[in-house]
Amino acid sequence: MRPETEAELAEMIRTAGGPLHVRGGGTRAIGRPVTGEVLETGGLSGIALYEPGALTLVARAGTPLAEVEAALAAEGQRLPFEPMDHRGLLGTGGEPTVGGMAAANVSGPRRIQAGACRDYMLGVRFVDGTGTVVRNGGRVMKNVTGYDLVKLMAGSWGTLGVLSEVAFKVLPTPESSATLRIAGLAETEAVRVMSEALGSPFEVTGAAHLPVGAEGRGETLLRIEGFSESVAYRAGRLRELFAGREVSVETDAGAVAALWAGIRDVAPFHGAVGDVWRLSCKPSDAPGLVARLSPEAVLYDWGGGLVWALMKAGVDARKLINPLAGHAMLVRAGEASRALLPAFHPEPAPVAALSEGIRRKFDPKGLLNPGLMT
Structure with a gap:
C-alpha cells in the first residue's frame, strides 16, 4: 500500500484487516522483523512550506531527506541535528525520508551540542491505529497545545501512528x-x-x-x-x-x-562482519564498558557518551553492561539475531506498563509495526 494523500492513508489504516509494516524509505531495518502488509509513506512527498526568514520548514513524511537538505542548502541553512544515514552501516538501499528520520529520532555527532531531532520538531500530523488524523504542535517553538505528541512521536518507530507531515525549526549553516x-x-x-x-x-x-x-x-x-x-x-x-x-x-x-x-554514519564498520550495537552511557564509564564488551572494533562519539561497538554475531551486549548504568540498542544484525535479541533496551516494569498503555490508546487493534520494539 502506498497512499498519495493523508486521507488515503487514514482510510487504509481504518480498513486494514491485519498488521501493517509501516515503512518510509526502507533504509533502517532495525528492530524485530515485522510480519504484515507493507504500508509505504513515499507517496506522501513534497515540501509543503519553507520560510527561510522564519527558519521554518514543513515537509510531508515521505519527502526524501536529500530534497529537504538541498532546499535548505540553497538558502544557506541546514538541519542542526545532523541526521545519520544508515544505508552504509546496514547495507540497505532506498532513500531516507523525513518521516523515517522523525519516527526514529535520528541524530548525529552534533547532538551533543545542538540537540536531537525531536528538539527541532515543531509540529506533526499523523494517523493513529484507528485511522484518525491527529495534529499537534505548530510552526513556532512556543506553542501550548496540550500534550506534547510531537516529542512522543519522535522515536516511536511507527508504533503509535503513521506520520504524514512534520514541521521543523532549521538554522543557518556556519561560515x-x-x-x-x-x-x-x-x-x-x-x-x-x-x-x-x-x-x-x-x-x-x-x-x-x-x-x-x-x-x-x-x-x-x-x-x-x-x-x-x-x-x-x-x-x-x-x-x-x-x-x-x-x-x-x-x-x-x-x-x-x-x-x-x-x-x-559509522563508516569504519561498513562492510565489516558482525553485529553492531549502539550504547549510551556516562562518558567516564565508556572505556570500562568497552573493556567488558571486548568488541571487534569500537567508535566513540558524543565525547564518549555514545559508543558504537562491532560484536560477534549473536552476543547480547546488554548482559555485559548491566552492572554499569548504560543503554544498549542492537542496530545491525542478521535475521537470526534480530529474531532472537530485542533491538531496544528493556524498560523498567513501571515504564513498560506506561508504554503499553500508550500503545493501546493510540493503536488499540495492534496494527502498526507490531512487535518491532519488543
Whole structure:
C-alpha cells in the first residue's frame, strides 16, 4: 500500500484487516522483523512550506531527506541535528525520508551540542491505529497545545501512528569549520580530553575518538564551527589547551565535512562482519564498558557518551553492561539475531506498563509495526 494523500492513508489504516509494516524509505531495518502488509509513506512527498526568514520548514513524511537538505542548502541553512544515514552501516538501499528520520529520532555527532531531532520538531500530523488524523504542535517553538505528541512521536518507530507531515525549526549553516586531530591517545585519556574540550568555552560541536584511526593509531577529533575568525581563534585556544600532545588542525571545508560524515554514519564498520550495537552511557564509564564488551572494533562519539561497538554475531551486549548504568540498542544484525535479541533496551516494569498503555490508546487493534520494539 502506498497512499498519495493523508486521507488515503487514514482510510487504509481504518480498513486494514491485519498488521501493517509501516515503512518510509526502507533504509533502517532495525528492530524485530515485522510480519504484515507493507504500508509505504513515499507517496506522501513534497515540501509543503519553507520560510527561510522564519527558519521554518514543513515537509510531508515521505519527502526524501536529500530534497529537504538541498532546499535548505540553497538558502544557506541546514538541519542542526545532523541526521545519520544508515544505508552504509546496514547495507540497505532506498532513500531516507523525513518521516523515517522523525519516527526514529535520528541524530548525529552534533547532538551533543545542538540537540536531537525531536528538539527541532515543531509540529506533526499523523494517523493513529484507528485511522484518525491527529495534529499537534505548530510552526513556532512556543506553542501550548496540550500534550506534547510531537516529542512522543519522535522515536516511536511507527508504533503509535503513521506520520504524514512534520514541521521543523532549521538554522543557518556556519561560515567555517575546523577539526582538531589529536593523535596517539589511549581511550581513557581520549575521553578525558573530549570532556575537557566540551566543558571549555570554545563551543565544540563534535567530539569523537577512533582507537584505530589514521596510521593505525588512536585519533581524537574535536570539531568547531562558526564565523571564520571565531573558528581560527577557538582552534588556536584549543591547541594551547592541549599543548604537549600531537595536535593538527584540518580547516578544508570538504575534508572536515567528509570526516564527520564518516563519524555520523559509522563508516569504519561498513562492510565489516558482525553485529553492531549502539550504547549510551556516562562518558567516564565508556572505556570500562568497552573493556567488558571486548568488541571487534569500537567508535566513540558524543565525547564518549555514545559508543558504537562491532560484536560477534549473536552476543547480547546488554548482559555485559548491566552492572554499569548504560543503554544498549542492537542496530545491525542478521535475521537470526534480530529474531532472537530485542533491538531496544528493556524498560523498567513501571515504564513498560506506561508504554503499553500508550500503545493501546493510540493503536488499540495492534496494527502498526507490531512487535518491532519488543
